[in-house]
Amino acid sequence: MRLNFFVNGEPVSLDTDPQRRLLDILREDLGLTGTKEGCSEGECGACTVLMDGEAVHSCLTLAAQLNGRHVETIEGLEKSGELDILQRAFVEEIAVQCGFCTPGMIMSAKALLLKNPNPTPEEIRTALSGNICRCSGYVQIVNAVSRAAREMGGEA
Numbered sequence: 436m437r438l439n440f441f442v443n444g445e446p447v448s449l450d451t452d453p454q455r456r457l458l459d460i461l462r463e464d465l466g467l468t469g470t471k472e473g474c475s476e477g478e479c480g481a482c483t484v485l486m487d488g489e490a491v492h493s494c495l496t497l498a499a500q501l502n503g504r505h506v507e508t509i510e511g512l513e514k515s516g517e518l519d520i521l522q523r524a525f526v527e528e529i530a531v532q533c534g535f536c537t538p539g540m541i542m543s544a545k546a547l548l549l550k551n552p553n554p555t556p557e558e559i560r561t562a563l564s565g566n567i568c569r570c571s572g573y574v575q576i577v578n579a580v581s582r583a584a585r586e587m588g589g590e591a
């Protein structure tokens with residue numbers, strides 16, 4: 436099928452099998468390897484990206500669902516070589532250990548802050564409950580999202 440959608444604000448047009456996963460299109464066709472593959476079945480959150488501002492598992496999202504959609508990946512957050520506030524907060528709060536879960540965590544946090552710019556720690560934990568960190572750095576991750584929310588001053 437012919438697929439026309441947007442990734443990080445840029446139009447993308449390609450011919451692909453409608454059953455291909457968004458995760459594979461991002462990593463293999465577009466070279467956007469920041470999005471990670473963990474469980475491949477919607478359980479770990481490592482592959483989380485935004486689709487029209489909502490967090491989705493790219494391992495469960497098929498090409499057939501993508502026409503006209505706006506997808507945002509971890510690569511879309513950095514602007515002109517500068518990390519965005521969420522990325523910087525993860526570094527400053529030492530919320531990154533091996534880093535495998537980090538892109539998915541940050542994209543889930545981004546989706547939360549778009550809807551709720553001033554989340555409580557409990558709301559952050561709930562929003563990130565589908566993202567598993569094998570390194571167990573959850574306290575620092577929640578602190579990082581709180582810090583980013585404060586620094587954004589209500590604007591995600």
Ligand code: FES
Nearest residue numbers: 473474475480494
């Ligand atoms: S790889 Fe998609 S949820 Fe784990």
Ligand code: FES
Nearest residue numbers: 533536568569570
């Ligand atoms: S930082 Fe290693 S899995 Fe989360």
